[in-house]
Amino acid sequence: MAEPILRVAGLRKSYGGLTVTDDVSLDLRPGEIHALIGPNGAGKSTLIGQICGSVMPDAGSVSFDGRDITRWNTAERARAGLGRTFQISTILPEFTALAHTMLAVQARQGTSFRFFRPTALDRSLRDPAMQALARVGLDGRAEIPAASLSHGERRRLEVALVLALGSKALVMDEPMAGMGSEGSRELTALLSQLRHETPILMVEHDMDAVFALADRISVLVYGRIVATGTPDEIRSDRLVREAYLGEASA
């Protein structure tokens, strides 16, 4: 079996007397989608924060691509290839899909940001940006400002940015949130393909998407992983059914 690209071991985080993640271990292997599920307040966002560098763990380690990144900050992790999807709507709404993607290509190439240069003419940025947009089916929407894209298109643009940045693994926090059924279907198909070039660790509440997409699922309850397994294994796990799925379907 291929070595995991991301490995989390014994992560712990407490706020005052509240232990939010408690000895959490999981990994992400090449070619897979690993979904993290759990009830509200289980500690999923805190765990993602520890993996991406916005929350420092009290104990435990995070290694990525063969390196211990536990004490690295968010930017250092991103530069090492640990991608996290951005909320496009909150950054540069008037920039086109192409401009966003060109900026990501520029960041990958390590060239400095130059507002006053006619970057639109710079083929070394434009060509890879257009390829990334085509990869997510947005090449026909390249000149549309991000603010005018539909919610589903913005989600796909977020994926294009990760591709343009050359991320080696992708962490997604609720990618299906706010998507209609058509948008969810499209994004599910896109992520299903994408896993082969960029493995994905995702937190997701949409169980249809989780069970359709995930190769493995980890279930977090009160800060602890109570089960990790294939969708079939998780579906039939008594502890999971009691602790989470039963509750969710009630």
Ligand SMILES: Nc1ncnc2c1ncn2[C@@H]1O[C@H](COP(=O)(O)OP(=O)(O)OP(=O)(O)O)[C@@H](O)[C@H]1O
């Ligand atoms: N910075 C903080 N200070 C204090 N308590 C926190 C902090 N961050 C999170 N918590 C608490 O930790 C618990 C887990 O929160 P977290 O957001 O990680 O859960 P979650 O599984 O992502 O929940 P949801 O599914 O609702 O997003 C909650 O009780 C929350 O109030």
